Amino acid sequence: MTLTTAAPKVELEHLSDRAPMLRELRRRIHQHPELGYEEEATSSMVASLLQEWGWEVTREVGGTGVVAVMQAGTGLRRIGLRADMDALPIQETSGLPWASQNAGVMHACGHDGHTAMLLGAAWHLARTRAFDGTVTLIFQPAEELGAHGGAQRMLADGLFKRFPCDTVFAAHNHPGAPAGHFLIRRGPFMAASDQVSIRIIGQGGHAARPHLTVDTTLVAASLVVALQSVVARNVNPLDSAVLTVGALQSGKAANVIPGHAALELSVRSFDPKVRELLRQRIHELTTSHVQGYGARAEVQFLDGTPMVVNDNRAAALAERVAVALVGRDRVDGQAPLQMGGEDFAHMLMACPGALVRIGNGCDQGQPMLHDPRYDFNDAILCTGAAFWARLAQTYLADGMGADAN
Ligand SMILES: [Zn+2]
Numbered sequence: 001m002t003l004t005t006a007a008p009k010v011e012l013e014h015l016s017d018r019a020p021m022l023r024e025l026r027r028r029i030h031q032h033p034e035l036g037y038e039e040e041a042t043s044s045m046v047a048s049l050l051q052e053w054g055w056e057v058t059r060e061v062g063g064t065g066v067v068a069v070m071q072a073g074t075g076l077r078r079i080g081l082r083a084d085m086d087a088l089p090i091q092e093t094s095g096l097p098w099a100s101q102n103a104g105v106m107h108a109c110g111h112d113g114h115t116a117m118l119l120g121a122a123w124h125l126a127r128t129r130a131f132d133g134t135v136t137l138i139f140q141p142a143e144e145l146g147a148h149g150g151a152q153r154m155l156a157d158g159l160f161k162r163f164p165c166d167t168v169f170a171a172h173n174h175p176g177a178p179a180g181h182f183l184i185r186r187g188p189f190m191a192a193s194d195q196v197s198i199r200i201i202g203q204g205g206h207a208a209r210p211h212l213t214v215d216t217t218l219v220a221a222s223l224v225v226a227l228q229s230v231v232a233r234n235v236n237p238l239d240s241a242v243l244t245v246g247a248l249q250s251g252k253a254a255n256v257i258p259g260h261a262a263l264e265l266s267v268r269s270f271d272p273k274v275r276e277l278l279r280q281r282i283h284e285l286t287t288s289h290v291q292g293y294g295a296r297a298e299v300q301f302l303d304g305t306p307m308v309v310n311d312n313r314a315a316a317l318a319e320r321v322a323v324a325l326v327g328r329d330r331v332d333g334q335a336p337l338q339m340g341g342e343d344f345a346h347m348l349m350a351c352p353g354a355l356v357r358i359g360n361g362c363d364q365g366q367p368m369l370h371d372p373r374y375d376f377n378d379a380i381l382c383t384g385a386a387f388w389a390r391l392a393q394t395y396l397a398d399g400m401g402a403d404a405n
């Protein structure tokens, strides 16, 4: 059955009878979480369901990634929909019946839910074939691995060359927003997230003879304070930036002055010029600051994820589709910037599209992402699945539409 562009688009109620199936799927994935590039069981399950439903499935795209393609009608447009499948190295403490059975590994970012939502859309699109063009489903590994993330690896494996898409979309759940509400933003949405490793080399010695040493603990402690001036005094107050010293290691014993110290920084920004300024100032300040103490420093920058920049027309389309599905009062088209990072940014650099966030609920005390008590909200599975299906139908029928603001 091939429906034309005039075919009725999916409504929430069309998927409501799928709720038990999606809940069961989501909880099964939650019980068996796998770390980045180890998503063997998850990707096998995803691939076999998609095959069963009639999708053309390719496995091992960028490691454990799965890509599924389906074409219907005669339309030439091509849309990509992406979900992430990996879990985190966290020991779950939720106490839920479907809690992780893998010690020290947990779906604490809701990627179990993202995978289940996209499977829900896959089921509906395959059953109805009510779309006119090509839908490509991208189940990516290792979103949490930052600089070594699965999006980059899939791209390096020829993702969009082997499976061409005109536009690509992703969704992430958002604890703190009402369940099933959509947060969408045109242009920059999520921060660039980089890492900096600093090694300070001094001269170790006896705690009783500090004058014969270059004490790297003192240098490191003073550098932590000095680094705060980068955001406070170098970045324009109207721009956003974060510099967090997340790790500081120096010395092991009370009576030994250490000759080495190490700092690990997480650095987040939106404007590429700010990102460059941060790199430059961290390097200059660190080098000259430690020199003042007679030490020297090695500064290593590790590019993490670039900024998530939504294409204006793609974000506008996502907003229209969300409004049609859940109503104007449940869609924020001007959502605030997020300081978190997302490796979907790499896909957006290769293909225009948008990332949307879907409220996971905002009950008081509800755990945030990466919290060992977190759980994805099953009540939004059908909303997410219906959004994906309707977005595909709408884009393939009408393209980005007229709203190009
Ligand atoms: Zn995460």
Ligand SMILES: [Zn+2]
Binding pocket: 109, 110, 111, 143, 172
């Ligand atoms: Zn995540």
